[in-house]
Amino acid sequence: MEIQDIDLKELIERETGEHFNRQGYVRCPFHNEKTPSLSVKFFPDANKEKFKCFGCDEVGDAIDFIMKLRNLNYVEAREYLGLTVEKSIYEIQTEKVKSYIEWQIEKCDFRKGQKLLGLFEFVNEKNEVVYYKAKLLKPDEKKDLSYYHVEDDKVINKRGTDELIYNYHSVLEGIEDKKIVIICEGEKDANKLSSVLKKDKYVATSIKGCKDLSILEGAKIYVCSDTGEAGEKYKWHIYNELFACAKAFKFINLPGIKNLGDNKDVTDWLDAGHDKFDLLKAFGRSLDLKSEYELQQNKDGIYKTAYKGKGEEAEKYKKYIANFRLLEATRINFVDDNKEGIKLVFKSSTGETITREGPSTVFDDLRSFKNFLGTIDLNFKGKVEELGDFKEWVNNYFALEVEEIHEGAGFIQKDEKLIFITNDGTIDNGNVLKNIKADAKDNIDVIGIAPIEKEELKEIRKHIFKFATPEKTISIIGTVINNLAVYQNQKMKEKLHHLLIVGESGSGKSTITENVIIPILNYPRKAKEAIGSGKPFSIIKGLSTGNYTKIYEEFKPSKMDRYTISKISDILRNLYDRDTISRGNKSLRVDYYQLIRPVIIVGEESYPNQEKALIERSCIVYLGKREREEKHTEAMKWITENEEILSKFGRSLIDIVLSLSLDQYREMRNAAESNIKGLKDRPLCTAVNICCGIEIFNILLKQNNIAPINNYYNHIITNIKSEILQGGEEAHSVVEGMLTLYNDLIEDGRAYEYEKVVRCRGDGVFIKTTEMLNQINEYINRVGNNDITSLGVRDFRKQAAKSGYLEGTSNKVIKIDNKPVKFDTYSKELLKKLNVNSIVPPDYIDVTSMDDNVIPFK
Numbered sequence: 001m002e003i004q005d006i007d008l009k010e011l012i013e014r015e016t017g018e019h020f021n022r023q024g025y026v027r028c029p030f031h032n033e034k035t036p037s038l039s040v041k042f043f044p045d046a047n048k049e050k051f052k053c054f055g056c057d058e059v060g061d062a063i064d065f066i067m068k069l070r071n072l073n074y075v076e077a078r079e080y081l082g083l084t085v086e087k088s089i090y091e092i093q094t095e096k097v098k099s100y101i102e103w104q105i106e107k108c109d110f111r112k113g114q115k116l117l118g119l120f121e122f123v124n125e126k127n128e129v130v131y132y133k134a135k136l137l138k139p140d141e142k143k144d145l146s147y148y149h150v151e152d153d154k155v156i157n158k159r160g161t162d163e164l165i166y167n168y169h170s171v172l173e174g175i176e177d178k179k180i181v182i183i184c185e186g187e188k189d190a191n192k193l194s195s196v197l198k199k200d201k202y203v204a205t206s207i208k209g210c211k212d213l214s215i216l217e218g219a220k221i222y223v224c225s226d227t228g229e230a231g232e233k234y235k236w237h238i239y240n241e242l243f244a245c246a247k248a249f250k251f252i253n254l255p256g257i258k259n260l261g262d263n264k265d266v267t268d269w270l271d272a273g274h275d276k277f278d279l280l281k282a283f284g285r286s287l288d289l290k291s292e293y294e295l296q297q298n299k300d301g302i303y304k305t306a307y308k309g310k311g312e313e314a315e316k317y318k319k320y321i322a323n324f325r326l327l328e329a330t331r332i333n334f335v336d337d338n339k340e341g342i343k344l345v346f347k348s349s350t351g352e353t354i355t356r357e358g359p360s361t362v363f364d365d366l367r368s369f370k371n372f373l374g375t376i377d378l379n380f381k382g383k384v385e386e387l388g389d390f391k392e393w394v395n396n397y398f399a400l401e402v403e404e405i406h407e408g409a410g411f412i413q414k415d416e417k418l419i420f421i422t423n424d425g426t427i428d429n430g431n432v433l434k435n436i437k438a439d440a441k442d443n444i445d446v447i448g449i450a451p452i453e454k455e456e457l458k459e460i461r462k463h464i465f466k467f468a469t470p471e472k473t474i475s476i477i478g479t480v481i482n483n484l485a486v487y488q489n490q491k492m493k494e495k496l497h498h499l500l501i502v503g504e505s506g507s508g509k510s511t512i513t514e515n516v517i518i519p520i521l522n523y524p525r526k527a528k529e530a531i532g533s534g535k536p537f538s539i540i541k542g543l544s545t546g547n548y549t550k551i552y553e554e555f556k557p558s559k560m561d562r563y564t565i566s567k568i569s570d571i572l573r574n575l576y577d578r579d580t581i582s583r584g585n586k587s588l589r590v591d592y593y594q595l596i597r598p599v600i601i602v603g604e605e606s607y608p609n610q611e612k613a614l615i616e617r618s619c620i621v622y623l624g625k626r627e628r629e630e631k632h633t634e635a636m637k638w639i640t641e642n643e644e645i646l647s648k649f650g651r652s653l654i655d656i657v658l659s660l661s662l663d664q665y666r667e668m669r670n671a672a673e674s675n676i677k678g679l680k681d682r683p684l685c686t687a688v689n690i691c692c693g694i695e696i697f698n699i700l701l702k703q704n705n706i707a708p709i710n711n712y713y714n715h716i717i718t719n720i721k722s723e724i725l726q727g728g729e730e731a732h733s734v735v736e737g738m739l740t741l742y743n744d745l746i747e748d749g750r751a752y753e754y755e756k757v758v759r760c761r762g763d764g765v766f767i768k769t770t771e772m773l774n775q776i777n778e779y780i781n782r783v784g785n786n787d788i789t790s791l792g793v794r795d796f797r798k799q800a801a802k803s804g805y806l807e808g809t810s811n812k813v814i815k816i817d818n819k820p821v822k823f824d825t826y827s828k829e830l831l832k833k834l835n836v837n838s839i840v841p842p843d844y845i846d847v848t849s850m851d852d853n854v855i856p857f858k
């Protein structure tokens with residue numbers, strides 16, 4: 001018995017009386033522990049199992065385990081395990097080769113810095129070692145191969161013979177025992193499969209470089225090739241060499257291996273979480289290309305084996321049911337619609353590669369399937385029952401991969417992990433999964449973007465906040481970054497504000513959008529949409545598809561009709577609260593759309609009607625041409641010239657957000673809130689959001705040992721107080737807006753006989769509300785003013801009373817032109833705070849005592 005024949009898990013359980021749990025761990029016998037921390041793993045490069053304890057770091061093979069557990073020496077441990085007491089000739093020879101390689105690494109320049117990864121024995125039909133293949137790792141991380149053999153007790157750095165089939169003796173015995181021969185690309189893969197499938201009807205080998213393959217004639221062959229172009233060449237080389245003489249021949253399809261990337265093998269696939277059951281299932285779902293009971297295909301198309309005549313005189317022939325070949329098939333799961341689809345890739349008789357995608361029901365009848373093919377290049381000749389056979393054939397042997405399609409790009413949780421989905425694939429903990437995709441109109445081109453490097457990040461930090469004044473740049477960048485944490489924000493039931501960038505033509509708003517925001521989000525430039533050009537439902541659909549930031553431009557309410565303005569306003573209010581909107585469809589059913597995407601709006605005008613509900617739900621950044629300084633222009637020039645670095649920046653931020661836990665985000669928000677003074681309610685939430693965006697940026701900076709961004713709170717507060725609160729404690733309500741507008745009409749001389757409408761006296765402030773509203777409505781209708789929404793008398797009085805402005809309705813009678821007129825009583829204190837100085841004149845300061853300080857005019 002060899003050490004490779006010992007089941008190390010069984011040995012450990014037998015010797016300790018403990019049992020491995022479902023996770024593959026057992027309590028370590030070498031130190032006291034309550035939680036199991038010892039596991040066993042097969043090392044294909046060494047071709048044996050080893051144990052490792054993650055609690056006390058003990059590691060080794062079966063001999064090492066017994067030596068440690070039983071306090072035995074090497075010879076005693078071998079004897080205890082039933083191994084030959086003395087080392088075999090092969091073991092001594094192997095140690096000699098290893099020692100020689102170690103000497104080369106230490107003494108020879110051509111081996112300097114290399115590391116031995118594995119040493120593989122190649123034996124002949126008598127199970128005698130003929131030569132060794134060494135796999136080494138160079139200092140540049142590239143791999144190197146070298147051959148050795150022992151001649152007259154001397155190690156020679158050459159093969160000394162032609163290439164042999166790996167595991168030659170085992171393969172020879174296996175074929176005699178009618179075992180299936182699995183051909184892999186490398187020796188470690190053969191070792192791995194031999195370990196997984198030991199005691200089963202399989203034997204694994206590698207035939208790279210071998211010229212004499214005669215022992216494989218008449219064998220059942222399974223081919224497990226690597227992914228990528230090199231793997232394809234290898235498997236077709238085996239096909240050309242062995243298909244004709246093989247009894248059975250399969251290319252093994254390992255579901256999910258392509259997602260691991262190029263140059264991945266069966267060992268990588270098994271290490272990714274698959275087991276023996278998955279492997280055997282893959283064997284069963286791989287087509288035997290020699291079987292006459294299954295559909296087959298060649299350059300002329302898909303056929304089945306049929307017979308003409310009866311009995312011994314029956315003549316076998318190929319009955320073609322299609323003039324095309326099937327290259328690939330993928331089952332599609334449309335997650336949001338809960339529907340199944342199919343994607344087929346054909347090779348036509350004219351040599352064209354044609355892809356077709358549709359619902360799985362295309363196989364239901366011939367007409368549906370022929371419509372699905374949709375071209376004269378592809379012709380299905382079979383009958384209904386043969387279409388059924390074709391469907392089963394596709395399902396059993398080709399449609400092994402399942403592709404998930406999600407409606408919209410963004411962040412979702414899957415298998416207790418946060419992942420980021422795009423049209424091109426999914427980012428999962430730094431890996432790219434090609435079988436999970438989005439069907440998004442505005443796709444994010446981020447899959448092929450590399451993470452940002454430290455020096456590039458330093459340059460980003462240097463320039464990214466200088467393209468405008470700090471209160472504007474920090475508000476924009478903080479919002480854009482925090483919007484990436486939309487999943488965490490939603491899970492915590494927080495709100496994401498809208499970013500509204502407003503500025504005159506030439507103020508730089510489009511430049512900021514195209515050269516700063518879009519590159520960070522890795523959007524194509526065409527991702528922007530004109531908000532007023534489509535129907536309101538298109539906005540609802542767009543804001544409910546995925547959860548990645550949506551960008552709208554050309555926001556100009558003065559060019560929109562009142563219906564459109566009203567609908568956009570409703571949509572934006574509902575978006576802030578993540579409400580669900582229902583809509584009937586043609587099939588008389590109701591579709592539901594939850595508004596969840598963060599939004600950035602760019603335009604020349606702010607919200608119409610000075611709507612408080614929208615203003616408080618937003619961060620508004622006003623831009624002006626005259627504000628732009630030379631340093632802003634220089635920063636924007638660098639940003640424009642380094643779009644690739646901004647894309648890397650955005651890509652790296654996604655990685656940060658994917659690893660950002662809810663607890664981390666909660667702590668981030670709590671810390672931000674404690675540092676923000678003078679804000680409350682929605683404006684406070686907006687400020688916290690922006691701060692979290694900057695702190696997410698800081699996480700990336702700290703990971704690269706770059707100083708974080710500090711002292712930014714006041715800039716955020718300044719912008720919110722200036723643009724949202726208009727210098728007050730909260731945004732103006734509609735009532736306040738109407739009072740302010742009437743005050744402006746008085747100041748501009750546009751109010752008609754305002755002395756008969758407003759009376760400010762020692763005993764209070766009295767306003768004839770109906771007449772004031774009449775004059776406001778007349779002004780709005782005359783000039784088409786969209787800056788304010790006018791309320792009716794009843795609504796105005798109710799809202800004014802609830803907000804404290806109206807203290808009594810029609811409770812004061814004042815003579816106007818000797819006629820008694822009823823006035824409403826208003827709060828002088830609140831009107832003073834509103835600064836409507838033409839309605840309530842400010843209190844004058846007595847400066848008599850200051851006359852001595854006045855400098856006389858000369």
